[in-house]
Amino acid sequence: MIDTIIFDFGDIFINLDKQATISGLQKLGMKEWNSEFDRLNLMFEVGEISHDDFLEGFQKQLPNASKEDILTAWNAVLADFPLYRLEFLQMLCGKYRLFLLSNTDSIHIETFENKSGISFYSDFYQCFEKVYFSFEIGKRKPDPDSFKYLINKHELSPKRTLFVDDKKENTDSAAALGFHVWNLQVGKEDVVDLFEKKIL
Numbered sequence: 001m002i003d004t005i006i007f008d009f010g011d012i013f014i015n016l017d018k019q020a021t022i023s024g025l026q027k028l029g030m031k032e033w034n035s036e037f038d039r040l041n042l043m044f045e046v047g048e049i050s051h052d053d054f055l056e057g058f059q060k061q062l063p064n065a066s067k068e069d070i071l072t073a074w075n076a077v078l079a080d081f082p083l084y085r086l087e088f089l090q091m092l093c094g095k096y097r098l099f100l101l102s103n104t105d106s107i108h109i110e111t112f113e114n115k116s117g118i119s120f121y122s123d124f125y126q127c128f129e130k131v132y133f134s135f136e137i138g139k140r141k142p143d144p145d146s147f148k149y150l151i152n153k154h155e156l157s158p159k160r161t162l163f164v165d166d167k168k169e170n171t172d173s174a175a176a177l178g179f180h181v182w183n184l185q186v187g188k189e190d191v192v193d194l195f196e197k198k199i200l
Helices: 018-027 035-045 051-061 067-075 083-092 106-116 118-125 144-154 168-176 191-197
Strands: 004-007 097-102 130-133 161-165 180-183
Touching: 018 067, 035 051, 051 067, 051 106, 067 106, 083 118, 083 191, 097 144, 106 118, 130 144, 144 168, 161 168, 168 180
Parallel strands: 004 097, 004 161, 097 130, 161 180
Antiparallel strands: none
């Protein structure tokens, strides 16, 4: 009997356009996404470097780009958040314990909140018992510690918990800890199809 659901954020609730960020960075002079971009991104996602350190690191790779240009390209990944998904979540929140566990950084969350407005993002966050962003907790999926952090904080039972994420490495990691999982196929499935999956 599943009584708890842990959701990812990107491409589960908010749509992402990853190519838009790559294209934006290419226009600023990026030839390819290299190991230094990857290192900066991973460190920023677990809060090991500051907003300024992150942007300065990107500027070293893209010397002709301003911080504003880099921010614009970086935030281009954030697309729309359909209202019907929020309404679906609001329908769920009286029936299950809900948590959000997202690999993300402070820039993306600040931009999401600014774009969506306080009324929308407050309604969204209020659906969850607790919202966890990797940059705040210093852990990111698929590291098992990110899941154990929630288990220990909230006395969760993996066998009564469903984890929903679009990345297979994340759902595989959760499944190895005993969670029920749904590796949602972006573009083919939608989080509102949850009951059709017959997992719950």
